[in-house]
Amino acid sequence: MKRAISILLSLTLTAALLAGCGSDKTTEDTADTTGDTTTEEAAPQLSGSVSTDGSTSMEEVIGVLGEQFQADTGVSVTYNPTGSGSGIEAVKNGSCDIGLSSRALKDEEKAAGLTETIVALDGIAVIVNAENTVTDLSLEQIAEIYTGAVTDWSDLDGTAGAIAVIGRESGSGTRDGFESITGTEDKCVLAQELSSTGAVIEAVRTTPGAIGYASLSAVEGQEGITVLTVGGVAPSEATVLDGSYAIQRPFVFATRADEPLSEAAQAFYDFATSTAANDLIAAAGAVPVAQ
Incomplete structure (x- = not known):
């Protein structure tokens, strides 16, 4: 009788343990399934x-x-x-x-x-043809060039020769920024009025005596031109950020x-x-x- 009771208790405990293991597995599977669903329902990808x-x-x-x-x-x-x-x-x-x-x-x-x-x-760089001996101009001298008050490089301690003034087209942000800073709005006398940054750089590169202006980011590393200092300050990230370079926008x-x-x-x-x-x-x- 005692042996029968002992066997019965043993079977009961074994069943309980198996049920517990089954319950844990079910919970684990449910958690895994829930996790997979959450991943699939992440924020949608951008399109267009x-x-x-x-x-x-x-x-x-x-x-x-x-x-x-x-x-x-x-x-x-x-x-x-x-x-x-x-x-x-x-x-x-x-x-x-x-x-x-x-x-x-x-x-x-x-x-x-x-x-x-x-x-x-962005700094607006003032550029001249690489053969030009002038390396620095003041804001006032730049304004005099662009308004036609000065027309020869010899007046600026450069080698004698006519100044070819290159600028951007009406509506250009670069032109607007340049003219507002130099005080030359509606006063510029241009030899060429061009419609892109690249065109200005190319015109200055290929025209002896030329001067132009272009975004600092566009002139870095360009051959055939010289980037001028303005009032003794070269355009750079540091001088634009601290405001010491005057021509920026x-x-x-x-x-x-x-x-x-x-x-x-x-x-x-x-x-x-x-x-x-x-x-x-x-x-x-x-x-x-x-x-």
């Missing part, structure tokens, strides 16, 4: 593309930012180099997501429903105040204006401002 339009001076900056953003998200960023004025108009009429301007927005543009966000700062994202960006465009905007983009902006020759 982001369109930008405007400043030719911002080509390098937009190029590196767009390339990294696409690598991170799979979303492409298109860039249409039409000039600041055209880019502002494009975002205003809705033909692009983000307008690119290498000048601050004007009061009337803000009143028309646009918002500006400064992405970086902002790189701006222009967006519509009354219409939200698409999910992809907002993600690109957030990335480009964050500290995560600082090293890329610096590598493109501009000065990052995000902190």
Whole structure:
């Protein structure tokens, strides 16, 4: 009798242990299944593309930012180099997501429903043909050249020869920034008026006696030209950031105040204006401002 009771208790304990093991396995499987479901229901991937339009001076900056953003998200960023004025108009009429301007927005543009966000700062370099012996000019001398008050390099302690004055087209952010800083708005007397940064650099490179201006990020490493110091200060990231280099302007994202960006465009905007983009902006020759 005692032996029968002992056997019965043993069987009962064994059944209980097996039930407990089965219960643990079920719980574990349920947890695994729940975990898999959570992973599959993660935030959806971005899709589509982001369109930008405007400043030719911002080509390098937009190029590196767009390339990294696409690598991170799979979303492409298109860039249409039409000039600041055209880019502002494009975002205003809705033909692009983000307008690119290498000048601050004007009061009337803000009143028309646009918002500006400064992405970086850029120095406007003054350049001359590599054969020119002049290496430094003051703001006043630059203004005299561009308004036609001085027309020969010999008047500036250079080798005698006519000055060929090269500038950008009306509506260019680079031109707007250059003229506002030098005080030459609506006063410039130009030998050539060109529609892109690259065209200005090439004209100065191939024209003896030429002087022009272009984004600092575009002139670094270029052969056939000399980048002048202005008032003894060379344009660089450090001198632009500390304000000692006088001829500088902002790189701006222009967006519509009354219409939200698409999910992809907002993600690109957030990335480009964050500290995560600082090293890329610096590598493109501009000065990052995000902190």
